[in-house]
Amino acid sequence: MIGNKKMKSVLWQALKQPQRMWTKCSREYVGPWRKVSKMNxxxxxxxxxxxxxxxxxxxxxxxxxxxxxxxxxxxxxxxxxxxxxxxxxxxxxxxxxxxxxxxxxxxxxxxxxxxxxxxxxxxxxxxxxxxxxxxxxxxxxxxxxxxxxxxxxxxxxxxxxxxxxxxxxxxxEVDGDVACDGIDEYIDGALQHSMNPNKEFTYPDGSIHLHRTDGKGEWLIKPFGNEIVVTREHAKGDVAVRGSALALLLYLWGRNPQGLEIFGEPDLAQAWGSLAP
Structure with missing residues (x-):
């Protein structure tokens, strides 16, 4: 598990950049973070x-x-x-x-x-x-x-x-912004195993960047042991997955949709798309 000192350093670097928005901080660290706005x-x-x-x-x-x-x-x-x-x-x-x-x-x-x-x-x-x-x-x-x-x-x-x-x-036809909210909801819920607190799983060994192509929406997810840090930004991950908000949402829930572009390690992309409960 990542130590508090290292986690604070990671969080501090991200918080210095105002375009980033936190969806979740490590449970080991309690500090300032801003929620992603939720849909009406x-x-x-x-x-x-x-x-x-x-x-x-x-x-x-x-x-x-x-x-x-x-x-x-x-x-x-x-x-x-x-x-x-x-x-x-x-x-x-x-x-x-x-x-x-x-x-x-x-x-x-x-x-x-x-x-x-x-x-x-x-x-x-x-x-x-x-x-x-x-x-x-x-x-x-x-x-x-x-x-x-x-x-x-x-x-x-x-x-x-x-x-x-x-x-x-x-x-x-699904509203892209509704699907985008679904991505935020997945990251803040199922991806951080609040939907199944008794399920043990390990995050993939590498970061992922999700890029929405039908509107605003980017997420960088970095694993640190059994914790993750998520920022909303345009940044390079070990693998990048691009597609519509709906395609990205279906991918995260393990549905293998059409219309995705993958840049980087295919096995890593598959691992991130296989975590849903």
Whole structure:
């Protein structure tokens, strides 16, 4: 693990350059850092609705269709997955509690998983719309309030909408800025294993630069043992991956999308694209 003295030196060098913006500092170091601005609350809710509607529409009649980008899953499996998540998050929101829930995830029925998931989505959407976004709540992330779940559910649904769409290859157009927010959310959450605190993994041995090609957005991720330092800047990494915000987001979640350019070590790029839980 990187020592405090070395980490402070790294952070100080970055903080001297005002164009850089921190998404996360090492847990060993507590100091000044600025959050990346998060997408408008209402826009994320609207996106969540759109993605879910599209996902359920495309999934209709495809219960046993295999989802190649999700090995071992068919559409029924994916519907059961999102239904369990929607149901569990609804319970947390309705509890208005800051304590970790003790109730298990809901169990999907043996059939009609799509209809069950749709019902859980409707309940979740209603709970979201009826709850102030700043309401304190238990979450598995850093932000302990309602806004965390709105953001997480929007990007979770975007990802699985794309999974279902991959069966026929007809894709809904996704706002690049929404996908860009998904990259920030991934880096600040799943990449720093807050989504699965019990999972042990090691960061790849080399830095990566992500470059968005359809708007503003660049990230340099440097590993230091089991910590990372992330800056938003144009800089050279050991490997660079260029593409649209959506392509970069899908890459980070291990979906191997088309339209990416890789400069540097392909194996390193593959390693960074294989960390998602």
């Amino acid at each position: 609350h209402e826009k994320l809710i609207k996106s969540f609705e759109q993605f879910a509607d599209r996902m359920f529409t495309v999934a209709e009649g495809k219960d046993s269709e295999v989802i190649k980008v999700c090995p071992g899953w068919n559409v029924n499996d994916l519907m059961a997955h999102v239904g369990r998540i929607y149901g569990a998050v609804t319970s947390v929101i309705e509890s208005k509690s800051i304590e970790r829930p003790t109730t298990p995830f809901p169990t999907p029925p043996e059939s009609s998983q799509r209809e069950w998931a749709m019902g859980n989505f409707s309940s979740l959407l209603e709970a979201i719309k009826q709850t102030d976004p700043d309401t304190p709540l238990w979450t598995w992330g850093k932000d302990q309030n309602m806004r965390f779940f709105i953001r997480r559910m929007a990007h979770e649904t975007l990802l699985h909408m794309r999974d279902v769409e991959s069966i026929d290859g007809e894709f809904f």
